[in-house]
Amino acid sequence: MRIFKRMLRWALILAFTGLLLAVAAVGVAYWLIAPRLPSVAVLKDYHMQVPLKVLTADGKLIATFGETRRIPVAIANVPDRLKHAVLAAEDAEFYKHPGVDWHGIARAGWHVVTSGGDKGPGGSTITQQVARNFFLSPEKLYSRKLTEIFIALRMENELTKDQILELYLNKMFLGHRSYGVAAAAAYYYGKSLDQLTIAQCAMIASTFQLPSVVNPINSPKRGLGRRNWVLGQMLENHYITKAEHDQAVAEPNDAFPHEQPIEVDAPYLAEMVRLQAIERLGNDALTEGYVVKTTVVSSRQQQAVNAVRSGLVIYDQRHGWRGPEGHQELAPDASHDDYDRVLSSYTDISGMQPGIVTDVSATEASVYLGTREPVKLGMDAVRWARPYISDSRVGAAPKDVAEVLKRGDIVRLSRNDKGEWQLTQIPKAQAALASVNPEDGAVQAIVGGFNFLRSKFNRAVMAARQPGSSFKPYIYSAAFERGFNPASIVNDAPISLPDPSRPGGVWTPSNDDDKFDGPIRLREALVKSKNLVSVRLLDAIGVRYARDYVTRFGFALDALPANLSMALGTASVSPMSMARGYSVFANGGYLITPYFISEIDDRDGKAVYLANPARACRTCQERLLDTRPVGPPPPDTPATNGATVASASSSETPSASASTGVVLPADAHEGNKPPVLAPEVIDVRNDYLITSLMKDVVIRGTGAAVKVLGRDDLAGKTGSTNDHRDAWFAGFNGDLVTTVWVGFDDFSSLGRGEFGAKAALPIWIDYMGAALKDQPSTTLPMPPGISTVQINRSSGLPSDPGDPNSMPEMFKVEDVDRLRQQAQQQKEDPDQQHAYDIF
Missing domain, CATH: 1.10.3810.10 (Biosynthetic peptidoglycan transglycosylase-like)
Structure with a gap:
């Protein structure tokens, strides 16, 4: 018993000693580790990583960014x-x-x-x-x-x-x-x-x-x-x-992936927002739960995407069937699993689903799309597929389905307006669309190409292309500032000009149709898009003056060629920069700067950024009290070229940036602040006269197809370049300015006859028709200082009462008396001509 008590005592001593040692060890460990322990107080206000969310102006989801x-x-x-x-x-x-x-x-x-x-x-x-x-x-x-x-x-x-x-x-x-x-x-x-x-x-x-x-x-x-x-x-x-x-x-396991649905197809805009958010908010932009509200309207964005894709498909099918994307020899007993393996490397592209042809006859083809049920294609579904020969030639129309498709061909199918499957192919050409509100530059829709996943290059803001004749309104505006008017006569005739850079040292520009009308009024020259008139007009006012003047529309000087080719639209511009320039015509003469972010909220819904763009504000009180003269924009106004519109690197001052191509304006300050006024860069009367010319372009000129929309407030201009490398249409009403470009990234020709009116204008019509549906007519009223006078159609000068060859024309009031004097002098001396009349 004594031995047992002794052992128990030693056991208790050892246990107590062990406990003391354990406590001491923990104490020593805590003493060593405590200085390095982090403060847990940060957890009281810890921000979880939350992705960046991008929304449209009406709250639809465009994209989320974050891991x-x-x-x-x-x-x-x-x-x-x-x-x-x-x-x-x-x-x-x-x-x-x-x-x-x-x-x-x-x-x-x-x-x-x-x-x-x-x-x-x-x-x-x-x-x-x-x-x-x-x-x-x-x-x-x-x-x-x-x-x-x-x-x-x-x-x-x-x-x-x-x-x-x-x-x-x-x-x-x-x-x-x-x-x-x-x-x-x-x-x-x-x-x-x-x-x-x-x-x-x-x-x-x-x-x-x-x-x-x-x-x-x-x-x-x-x-x-x-x-x-x-x-x-x-x-x-x-x-x-x-x-x-x-x-x-x-209860069964009913889990399956539920990706957050993207409600609006605007990947090019989403990428612009991502880059701008990182530039403005730093590395936390994609993890701090910011919500970016853009200026884009969801319905208009989707209409723009649909118009661009539809227009490119129509253009592409007009130039023929290039053949299947691939071909796979199929065993006679090939199964659905075999078909799935073949199609596993192909993905849906803009609604064009990949499929493999499993059976073909003269009247019908069976195409497997991965749905376990074949799609039947009849002759109507492949009738368009004339074989491609070159950019300007196609072969004969197919007589049966077997001429187009073979068993094992990998092709694309899409549904038409009736929901029927049709043979299609991914277009090789590209297009871009930029649409802005001319009042403040808010981007309404933007499409940078046919499909973002196939090409992330944003042609709407980063492309540097020649605008062709769509650039002419800027030259005409410069000429009207130098004394020309809609009725001025300029000779549409062949011209040869010295140019050491060309073979023979001579430049001989021509009209698109190689026809000449002789002396012609400027209104008619723009309606018919006469190249030679534009060249003579630019020569008359001077290239240096014209280049300086055109920078008023927001273009960088180095994007404008320092020679007469500028009259034919050889500048380097983007669709967005053209939309900005045309906004000057649409809003009464004020240079706005396109922007696409209206607000940025933090994860708690508090606004950390509000856009405060410069506005035309044509009738507001601040504008009526503005005493600044009409003229070039201030030096701090961002200029644009083919790669950039503008961007903001600080909260107050915009500066050039190639990251997004569009400005992120300065922060708005709390309180009732007066609006920021956009600079007035051209006289409102000049604006009104140029717009009237462009209205005639869409009524009876190269843009006459616009009449299908049934509106009276639209104006615009087509544009095409040498060898049909670029096709343009830029147009507007008082509420919306839209520019469309179509072309190949490698500057290949679109094909003979593919002018702006054929390749680009249909896209513009589809978009603007949908965007302006049920919207009232909006156009600028005639400003003070404009007078309507009857003129002689041939001379362009005021006519006598009863002249059967007379028509109404608009002028600045100060020009009317001078023109009446010229008309009287010509009446007294018919041989006397004005200098510009015979130029």
């Missing part, structure tokens, strides 16, 4: 059944322990001893998991585990249990780039948290342990097993009843 899916949710908004599922799966004693489960740690320690050092399950509480995920690495080290314990104890001391659980539910990775329970619910089930069933809550809780391996999509069987175990734990901890448990266990 993670996360939807932060407050603990009060997490339903109890989900909290209970997570607690049952991960830490049922969470609300009872001090942050560390000592029994769990003891079990883990015993496992290490008995297994010979295997660092298996660590017995970590939810608090410890939060500590590890926020502050530590996942590597299994004893020192890391000890640090984790100390941080967990600190967290329990400084944060409430609900705060810790909220961090846990929002922070943890749950598979498929989803972080947090709300993102997981949205991805796996397409639901918000309050819509989840008990079984779905348990499934989400089951992914916390091994999210990449055990989740309802990657491993549905293991996921179901883990889910049912979680349901058992919920029952054991009295979170659910036996009936609820049994019902949940019987």
Whole structure:
């Protein structure tokens, strides 16, 4: 007995000594580690990484940017059944322990001893998991585990249990780039948290342990097993009843990927926003939950996309069938699985679905699209497919389906307006569309190409192309400032000019149709797009003057050629810069700057940026009191060339940037501030006269197809370049300016006869017809200082009463008396001509 007591005493002494040593060891460890422990106070205001979201002006989703899916949710908004599922799966004693489960740690320690050092399950509480995920690495080290314990104890001391659980539910990775329970619910089930069933809550809780391996999509069987175990734990901890448990266990796994739907097709705009957000907000732009509201209207954007794609397909089919995208020899007994393997490397492109031809006869072809049911194509579906020969030639129309398709051909199909499948092909040509509000430059729609995934080059803002005759209105405006008028006579006749850079040292420009009308009024010359008149006009006013004048429309001087070819549109411009220039005509003479971001909100919905663009504000009080003279824009106004419109590098001053091509204006300040006035760069009367000429272009000139829209407020100009490399149409009314370009990226010819009126104008008509549908007519009123006078059609001078060859024409009032004197002098001396009349 005495021996037993002695042994017991020594055992107690040893145990107490061991305890003291353990406490001392922990104390020493804490003393060594404490200085390096992070402050857990930062968790009280911790911002989870949330992707950047881009919206249209009417709140439709354009894109999200960021590596993670996360939807932060407050603990009060997490339903109890989900909290209970997570607690049952991960830490049922969470609300009872001090942050560390000592029994769990003891079990883990015993496992290490008995297994010979295997660092298996660590017995970590939810608090410890939060500590590890926020502050530590996942590597299994004893020192890391000890640090984790100390941080967990600190967290329990400084944060409430609900705060810790909220961090846990929002922070943890749950598979498929989803972080947090709300993102997981949205991805796996397409639901918000309050819509989840008990079984779905348990499934989400089951992914916390091994999210990449055990989740309802990657491993549905293991996921179901883990889910049912979680349901058992919920029952054991009295979170659910036996009936609820049994019902949940019987519920099938109905999870499948639910990507957040993109509501508006605007990838080129989305990329512009991403670049601008990074430039303005720094590296946190894509992770701090910012919401960017753009100026683009969703309906107009989709109309623009549809118009561009439809126009390119029509152009492409006009030039013939280039053949299948590929060909695969098929075995006679090829199965659907064989077809799927062939099609696995092809993706849908702008609604053009890839398919493989499985059977062909003279009257019909069967095409497999991956739907397990073949699509039947008759002769009507392939009738357009005349074989391509060159950019200007196609072969004979096919007589039967077998002339076009062969078994094993990989082709594209799309649905027509009636929903019927048609043979199609991806266009090789490209197009761009830029549409802005002329009042302040707000971008209404932008399309940078046929398909963003095939080509990310944004032709709407980055292309540097020749605008052809669509540039002529700027030259005419410069001429009207130098004394010319709509009735001025200029000779449309052949001309030869010295040019050492050309063969023979002579430049001999010509009209598109190689025809000449002789002396012609400027109004008619623009309506008929007479090249030789424009050359003579530019020569008369001087290239230097014209270049300086054209910069008033926002163009950079170095983008304008310093020779007479500028009259034919050989400048380097982008569709957006042309839209900006035409906005001057549309708004009464004011130079606006296109912009596409109207507001940026933080994750709490507070605006951190508001656009404050310069406005035309033609009738506002501030404009009426503005005494600045009409003239060139101020030096700090961003100019544009083919690659850039403008951008903002600071909160106040715009500066050139090639990253996005469009300006992000200065921040608006709180309070009722007067509007920022855009500079008045051309006289309103000059503007009105040029617009009247461009209205005639769409009534009876090269843009006459616009009449199909049945509106009286539209004006514009076609444009084509040498060898039909570029096709343009730029046009507007008082509310909307739109420019369309069509061409090849490698500057190949679009083909004989592919003028702006044929290749670009149909796209413009489709878009503007839809964008302006049910909108009232909007045009600038005739300004003071304009007079309408009867003129002689031949001379362009005021006519006598009763002249059968007279017609009305508009002039600046100060020109009328001078022209009447010239008419009287010509009447007295018919041989006398004005200098510009015989030029």
